[in-house]
Amino acid sequence: MRRLYSKIAISAVVGAVLAIGGLGAAQAQKVKRGGVLNLVVGSKIPSYDGHVESTFGMIHPIRPFYSLLIRINPDNPQSPTDFVCDLCKGKVPTGTDGGKTYTFKIRSGVQFHDGTPLTAQDIVATYKKIMFPPKGIASSRKAFFMMVDSVSAPDDFTVVFKLKFPSGAFIPSVATPFNFVYSKKDLDTHGYTWHKKNINGTGAFRFVQHQPGSFVEGKAYDRYHHIGKPYLDGYKAISAPKMALRLQAIRGDRASIEFRGFPPKARDDLVKALGDKITVQESDWNCVLLFTPNQKRKPFDDVRVRKALNLAVDRWGGSKYLSKIAIVKTVGGVVFPGHPLAATKAELVKLTGFGTDLKKNRAEARRLLKEAGVKEGFTFDFSNRGVDQPYKVVGTWLVGQWKKIGLVAKQRVQPSGPFYNTLRKTGDFDVSIDFNCQSVINPIADVTKFLGSSGSNYGHYDDPVLEKIYDRLLRAETASDQRKIMREYENRAINEMAHLGITLWWYKINPHRSYVKGWKIAPSHYLNQSLDQIWLDK
Amino acid sequence: MAVVSGVPVEAGLEQIAPAKPWHAVAIDLTRRYPLGTGGAVIVVVMIVLAVFADVLSPYDPEENAFEFMLTPPGYQFWMGTDQFGRDILTRLVYGARTALFVGFSCAFIGAFTGLVLGVASAYFGGRFDLIFQRVMDVFMAFPLIIMALAVVSIFGTGTQNVIIAITIPFIPRCARVVRSSALAIREIPYVDAARACGFSDARIILRHMVPNVMAPFLIMISAFVGQAILLEASLSYLGLGVQEPTPAWGLMLQGGAEEYAESAPWVAIWPGIAISLAVFGFNLFGDALRDALDPKLRSQ
Numbered sequence A: 001m002r003r004l005y006s007k008i009a010i011s012a013v014v015g016a017v018l019a020i021g022g023l024g025a026a027q028a029q030k031v032k033r034g035g036v037l038n039l040v041v042g043s044k045i046p047s048y049d050g051h052v053e054s055t056f057g058m059i060h061p062i063r064p065f066y067s068l069l070i071r072i073n074p075d076n077p078q079s080p081t082d083f084v085c086d087l088c089k090g091k092v093p094t095g096t097d098g099g100k101t102y103t104f105k106i107r108s109g110v111q112f113h114d115g116t117p118l119t120a121q122d123i124v125a126t127y128k129k130i131m132f133p134p135k136g137i138a139s140s141r142k143a144f145f146m147m148v149d150s151v152s153a154p155d156d157f158t159v160v161f162k163l164k165f166p167s168g169a170f171i172p173s174v175a176t177p178f179n180f181v182y183s184k185k186d187l188d189t190h191g192y193t194w195h196k197k198n199i200n201g202t203g204a205f206r207f208v209q210h211q212p213g214s215f216v217e218g219k220a221y222d223r224y225h226h227i228g229k230p231y232l233d234g235y236k237a238i239s240a241p242k243m244a245l246r247l248q249a250i251r252g253d254r255a256s257i258e259f260r261g262f263p264p265k266a267r268d269d270l271v272k273a274l275g276d277k278i279t280v281q282e283s284d285w286n287c288v289l290l291f292t293p294n295q296k297r298k299p300f301d302d303v304r305v306r307k308a309l310n311l312a313v314d315r316w317g318g319s320k321y322l323s324k325i326a327i328v329k330t331v332g333g334v335v336f337p338g339h340p341l342a343a344t345k346a347e348l349v350k351l352t353g354f355g356t357d358l359k360k361n362r363a364e365a366r367r368l369l370k371e372a373g374v375k376e377g378f379t380f381d382f383s384n385r386g387v388d389q390p391y392k393v394v395g396t397w398l399v400g401q402w403k404k405i406g407l408v409a410k411q412r413v414q415p416s417g418p419f420y421n422t423l424r425k426t427g428d429f430d431v432s433i434d435f436n437c438q439s440v441i442n443p444i445a446d447v448t449k450f451l452g453s454s455g456s457n458y459g460h461y462d463d464p465v466l467e468k469i470y471d472r473l474l475r476a477e478t479a480s481d482q483r484k485i486m487r488e489y490e491n492r493a494i495n496e497m498a499h500l501g502i503t504l505w506w507y508k509i510n511p512h513r514s515y516v517k518g519w520k521i522a523p524s525h526y527l528n529q530s531l532d533q534i535w536l537d538k
Numbered sequence B: 001m002a003v004v005s006g007v008p009v010e011a012g013l014e015q016i017a018p019a020k021p022w023h024a025v026a027i028d029l030t031r032r033y034p035l036g037t038g039g040a041v042i043v044v045v046m047i048v049l050a051v052f053a054d055v056l057s058p059y060d061p062e063e064n065a066f067e068f069m070l071t072p073p074g075y076q077f078w079m080g081t082d083q084f085g086r087d088i089l090t091r092l093v094y095g096a097r098t099a100l101f102v103g104f105s106c107a108f109i110g111a112f113t114g115l116v117l118g119v120a121s122a123y124f125g126g127r128f129d130l131i132f133q134r135v136m137d138v139f140m141a142f143p144l145i146i147m148a149l150a151v152v153s154i155f156g157t158g159t160q161n162v163i164i165a166i167t168i169p170f171i172p173r174c175a176r177v178v179r180s181s182a183l184a185i186r187e188i189p190y191v192d193a194a195r196a197c198g199f200s201d202a203r204i205i206l207r208h209m210v211p212n213v214m215a216p217f218l219i220m221i222s223a224f225v226g227q228a229i230l231l232e233a234s235l236s237y238l239g240l241g242v243q244e245p246t247p248a249w250g251l252m253l254q255g256g257a258e259e260y261a262e263s264a265p266w267v268a269i270w271p272g273i274a275i276s277l278a279v280f281g282f283n284l285f286g287d288a289l290r291d292a293l294d295p296k297l298r299s300q
Helices: A004-018 A022-028 A056-065 A120-131 A169-172 A184-190 A243-251 A265-278 A303-311 A315-325 A357-373 A388-403 A418-424 A442-452 A465-475 A481-494 B011-016 B022-032 B034-051 B089-124 B125-140 B144-155 B159-186 B189-196 B199-237 B248-258 B267-291 B295-299
Strands: A036-043 A070-072 A084-086 A101-105 A148-155 A157-162 A205-213 A215-220 A234-239 A279-291 A328-330 A379-386 A407-414 A431-437 A500-514
Touching: A004 A481, A036 A056, A036 A243, A056 A205, A056 A215, A056 A234, A070 A279, A101 B295, A120 A157, A120 A184, A148 B248, A157 A169, A157 B089, A157 B144, A184 B011, A205 A234, A234 B125, A243 A265, A243 A388, A243 A500, A243 B125, A265 A315, A279 A303, A279 A328, A279 A388, A279 B144, A303 A357, A315 A328, A315 A500, A328 A388, A357 A442, A379 A388, A388 A407, A388 A431, A388 A500, A407 A418, A418 A431, A442 A465, B022 B034, B034 B089, B034 B267, B089 B125, B089 B159, B089 B199, B089 B248, B089 B267, B144 B159, B159 B199, B189 B199, B199 B248, B199 B267, B248 B267
Parallel strands: A036 A234, A379 A407, A379 A431
Antiparallel strands: A070 A084, A101 A157, A148 A157, A205 A215, A215 A234, A279 A431, A279 A500, A328 A500
16 A cells, blocks of 8 residues: 555656646657557537537547637646737737737738638637627637627737726636637638538647547648647547546556546556556646525525535535545635635635534534524435536535435436536526536636626526626726635625535546656646647657 | 935045145245245345344445545445445445335336236237237337336436336336236136126236236246346446435445446445345246246146
């Protein structure tokens, strides 16, 4: 056992070295060109359109075919503020005109895979589709750009964004990895839904084939705009819905990496079996598992009952134990833990259900339930998603936590499709598992999940007070103002109204074959997936 | 003048063998059907575990106790604990309750419905029989698990829906077997006599035909219980059956097999053994029952 731990420790240290000082390490070793990267993906591809989809099932196999205007620094993906140009050139612009104008200079000589030259018009057409889609055209991240007034191209190599008001959330929103740049010609000729089933980007790899349910194949694009990259000849994204299959694929070297993450036990098994042939990279994850009481249903329309649900949950104990069996770990509030805008531990323990005196919390929960007229043994329907990690594990834990205050949650697990249908459309649940998974760490945009006006308000509530606080947050100019207003926002959403219950933030564990070099773990499974910096030390 | 037989009544009775005491019958059955007796013992043990689970189990089957998570088998936890720190022995004992509840519910409902439909089909014959049997053919064209999966996908997960999902594919299987026996019975004169007396169809079917197809019916039931337990475990293993934290063997196997097969194999091994034993027991018992009730096999 001690040997196992030492192996894990060595692997983690190796991973951390790669993650933190990766640039130096990569430069120290001479990059080897060639080879095909086999990666495993645990989810299906609903469509190829990044502007519509929100799943890693699409991002992992499809992102390498596309470029972005700007992206997180692939050599420093842990930083929430380090952005670099992808299709723009020079440095990422800072706002002018009091932070209301952003001017991007576009690279020349970039070509789409079909040979069409890229111009600023393509960027404008792409962002117009994302920010101002015509009626009937879906855009999942339209709300991220509510501060944008217009986007235009004064010439073929300049793009100008005009904002309604200065906002620190703008640049992180532009760097969102789903903002694939499409060709204006394709959008004009084929329409706004063509990219759901077709691919034509400027990414590091060209599309070769997609065998549905089996794999997606790409080969290196020789006119890629980051000269000298990609290092790989190609890649194959193999579909493997079962975790055991993905694990065995890596163990048997049929695949080299899986970008979403494995639970701790799987990591331990791989390290135990393969020793230094496996490198482990770990990171906090910009994903939080929530539970949403349906406020259209009694007694969950009563804030006392919602508070009781929150008070029952032992987050600190859960972190200690669940982190051994699930991909969750960190206790946090509404903001990604560790970010300057996140609550400190001293601030956290003041929130309902985050106090460290569990006995006191649960006594208070029982008192609130009694006051609300909810009797011991009250049974309710708890909807959960049929995915083990972390949904079913955390769901089963929650059922146990609520039992401690005399509530009986009947867990109803459904496959992803029916689960989303219940959560988003029918609303046929008392309490449901919910989550807030984002890519680029952009707290001001990320916390919109808690708004009544959010597109993902599945608790069916309306809270004008919270909306007003958010409006002030959006317009706050200094970091200290933002932080202060963020605490007000958190207090309203969690303490006063208990609209949603925060469980634990996810924790990303990526064991991969040690010969995979150049990839650094990011705080999101959506980020750093262009594959252009990866090489194989074989 | 009529001649009255001079044989005394007592003398006639002497020729009938006296009833054996129960233990002698049991020993006799054990000698004749040793495997079936083994199966019956397993079934009885399962029933005892299921009925007295509250008394026999030392722990709460649903209570998380993370401080004991993945404890190997030992003095405190004979079969070890799972990833939530729950005692596996306790969950196995309560799991027997789930398995038997689902098994017997599906077997009885499915077999009884199949019995009535099968006998009715044979009794009415003609076009009704023809159409009804083609419908049964359609149902029977699907393997049990595929049919059950289809039903679960329509009705959703949960214990009640699992029972429905497993019961539906049992109906045509029982109906088909029972019909073949009932076809022969239909031709026996007492059925014609009942018709001649003006009895209703329902009375003829339920009072005069059904009791005479009890032998294949009982055999089907015993086979169905084992199949239902296996199907419930399969559905739960696939995440479509009984849901956490309810103790169910398939669910326990699913929770342990993928992630803990190497580091904590006991999480998957015990429920696997329990499922195998239960199915084995019911199948052995069913085989013995068939041997005992089938006149041809009995005469051999």
